[in-house]
Amino acid sequence: MIRYILRRILFMFPVALLVSFLTFMMIHLVPGDPARVLLGEYATPQTVAALDRQLGLDKPLPVQFVLWLWQALHGNLGESIQLQQPVVQAIGQRLPVTVELGLCALLYSLIPAIPLGIYSATHQRSLGDWLVNVFSLISTAIPVFILGLALIFFFAVSIRLFPPGGYVPFTQDPLANVRDLILPMVTLGTGVVAVNMRQIRANMIESMGQDYIRTARAKGLSERRVAYIHALRNAFLPVLTLIGLQIGSILAGAFIVETIFLWPGIGQLTIMSILSKDYPVVQGVVLLAAFSYMAANLLVDICYAFLDPRIRYER
Amino acid sequence: MATGIQQPEVATGQPEAKSLRWLARAFHTFAHDPRLWFGVILLAFVIAAIFAPFISPYPPLLYHPAIAEQGPTLAHPLGTDDLGRDQLSRVIYGTRISLTVGLASILVGGLLGTVLGILGAYFQGWIDQIIVMVIDALLSFPSLILALAIVAALGPSIINVLIALAIVRIPIYARLARGQTLQAANQDYVTAAVVSGTHAYKIMFRHILPNIFAPLLVQATISISLAILDESTLSFLGLGVQPPTPDWGSMISEAQVYLTSDPWMLLGPTLAIVLVVLSLNILGDALRDYLDPRSKDSGRVESS
Numbered sequence A: 001m002i003r004y005i006l007r008r009i010l011f012m013f014p015v016a017l018l019v020s021f022l023t024f025m026m027i028h029l030v031p032g033d034p035a036r037v038l039l040g041e042y043a044t045p046q047t048v049a050a051l052d053r054q055l056g057l058d059k060p061l062p063v064q065f066v067l068w069l070w071q072a073l074h075g076n077l078g079e080s081i082q083l084q085q086p087v088v089q090a091i092g093q094r095l096p097v098t099v100e101l102g103l104c105a106l107l108y109s110l111i112p113a114i115p116l117g118i119y120s121a122t123h124q125r126s127l128g129d130w131l132v133n134v135f136s137l138i139s140t141a142i143p144v145f146i147l148g149l150a151l152i153f154f155f156a157v158s159i160r161l162f163p164p165g166g167y168v169p170f171t172q173d174p175l176a177n178v179r180d181l182i183l184p185m186v187t188l189g190t191g192v193v194a195v196n197m198r199q200i201r202a203n204m205i206e207s208m209g210q211d212y213i214r215t216a217r218a219k220g221l222s223e224r225r226v227a228y229i230h231a232l233r234n235a236f237l238p239v240l241t242l243i244g245l246q247i248g249s250i251l252a253g254a255f256i257v258e259t260i261f262l263w264p265g266i267g268q269l270t271i272m273s274i275l276s277k278d279y280p281v282v283q284g285v286v287l288l289a290a291f292s293y294m295a296a297n298l299l300v301d302i303c304y305a306f307l308d309p310r311i312r313y314e315r
Numbered sequence B: 001m002a003t004g005i006q007q008p009e010v011a012t013g014q015p016e017a018k019s020l021r022w023l024a025r026a027f028h029t030f031a032h033d034p035r036l037w038f039g040v041i042l043l044a045f046v047i048a049a050i051f052a053p054f055i056s057p058y059p060p061l062l063y064h065p066a067i068a069e070q071g072p073t074l075a076h077p078l079g080t081d082d083l084g085r086d087q088l089s090r091v092i093y094g095t096r097i098s099l100t101v102g103l104a105s106i107l108v109g110g111l112l113g114t115v116l117g118i119l120g121a122y123f124q125g126w127i128d129q130i131i132v133m134v135i136d137a138l139l140s141f142p143s144l145i146l147a148l149a150i151v152a153a154l155g156p157s158i159i160n161v162l163i164a165l166a167i168v169r170i171p172i173y174a175r176l177a178r179g180q181t182l183q184a185a186n187q188d189y190v191t192a193a194v195v196s197g198t199h200a201y202k203i204m205f206r207h208i209l210p211n212i213f214a215p216l217l218v219q220a221t222i223s224i225s226l227a228i229l230d231e232s233t234l235s236f237l238g239l240g241v242q243p244p245t246p247d248w249g250s251m252i253s254e255a256q257v258y259l260t261s262d263p264w265m266l267l268g269p270t271l272a273i274v275l276v277v278l279s280l281n282i283l284g285d286a287l288r289d290y291l292d293p294r295s296k297d298s299g300r301v302e303s304s
Helices: A002-029 A034-039 A045-055 A061-073 A087-110 A113-122 A127-141 A144-158 A174-208 A211-218 A223-235 A237-261 A266-275 A279-307 B002-012 B015-032 B034-050 B087-123 B125-139 B143-154 B158-184 B188-195 B200-211 B213-236 B248-257 B263-291
Strands: none
Touching: A002 A061, A002 A279, A002 B125, A002 B143, A034 A045, A087 A113, A087 A174, A087 A237, A087 A266, A087 A279, A113 A127, A113 A174, A113 A223, A127 A174, A127 B263, A144 A174, A144 A237, A144 B213, A144 B248, A144 B263, A174 A223, A174 A237, A211 A223, A223 A237, A237 A266, A237 A279, A237 B143, A266 A279, A266 B143, A279 B143, B015 B034, B034 B087, B034 B263, B087 B125, B087 B158, B087 B200, B087 B213, B087 B248, B087 B263, B125 B158, B143 B158, B143 B213, B158 B200, B158 B213, B188 B200, B200 B213, B213 B248, B213 B263, B248 B263
16 A cells, blocks of 8 residues: 555656646746736836846746746745735635635535435436436536626525625634635535536446346345445445546636635635736646645545555556 | 339439438437437527628627616617627627637647647657656646636737647547557557558558547537636636627626626626537537447546
């Protein structure tokens, strides 16, 4: 087991290096001189040169990358141009907001998906199965920003049940925090509910056809026990992989949800920074997003290997 | 003998009867698989995109402050926006951008990814290792965040959105094509081609590619809908199409401000996005069932 984990981590190093390089290269994709773009057309050559030096753009490319990486490894991702504070600090202040939103949405995406997926797999071609499938098709076709605006319109503008946006930290007022959380969480998680449900349904149908299910039925177990204990346990494994994949879409979705619901998280920070061309912040967020996505998938792989011994001995 | 009897019937059949039979067969197919109706919806959008100047009741940029922020009326079935522009006309013109970006980004990204995947799987060795590493690195970014980063660097414009969305799709096709090619490479027809001295490029693109085309095509219908969603999201965030060009995402972004005073502004672009994406997803499912009956009822691989 430990050998498997070590090998996976070792395998991640070249990819992580390449990911860092791609993120670093972002600023070099900027057409023209980034410092000039940042300072506007009336900047004097002296100020442009000074900003070039501050961003490290006056050195050869490989040297720049090594320096940037060295600084990043020491927790220094540069200074935000707009906010006049270190990028790490700017991200760190807003990270808890995004993590709260993301984790709650992930949890919300699983809770209804499991019973609905099982129901629709065990009642194939029933009215309930059809309804579940229609819901799943429609909710995957609605983009996050439309769902968010629709929920605001129905639940904040029309019946004023929830606030249309805003954020109160949990430590300051837990109740207000939960009230602010509901609409963003539902907005972010609903599309994922559908994907999870489809996956659980497909896996359940597959595992219901296996030999051990026939054996369980032959033993005289109740259909409910067969479905919930025997089939579900095996149907749940692929869902784990799916969660790993979805952390990416939840993270990206959180960016949009934060913009719509005015949550002061890293998503709002990123969009703001992109629009004001604050490249160091965008670089920092992209790097953080990629690395947390990689870490999440590593964790999923490890859990998977833990639950299914066959994987440990592959390759 | 039997065909000899049948033959004259076909030959003497009137043109009307022929077209009727065609209609009957179409009706039968549609009744058998109602999902195909979504193809008709999609076709309607494609026609709207191509013939936008002839179909749309008003020019999309014609503003008319006197009738701003109206709900649906007979003259303006989807209402008017904050400048009094006809929403229906803007939705029709917006179809052009959504469909073009969706299709073009998949064409470019899918082509690059497929070529990379086939090259890696066919040549193995260090070429394959580099390609796999690039795929893994690109997949390490959540796709929309990668697209955001690319657009952030290149600057907001429709061409840059297209470039970003094409790059984002490369790894999925590369991985799929690579896996399929690895399987195909062990088949007898490939061995036969290698033994007979066929050039490697010919084996890859004339022998292997047609055989792995079906799963790539299924993936394409699903990714087009994802690309359309991503394009509208980027435009909604103000990073894609710039005003006053009509685009579904930026129309919704404009409507957001008037959510309390004029929620009707949301109706047109919302319906358009949901209908197109829904149709593409359902058609993708149908296509997968036709091309690969084994995978029936299995979940979708790609997530946005």
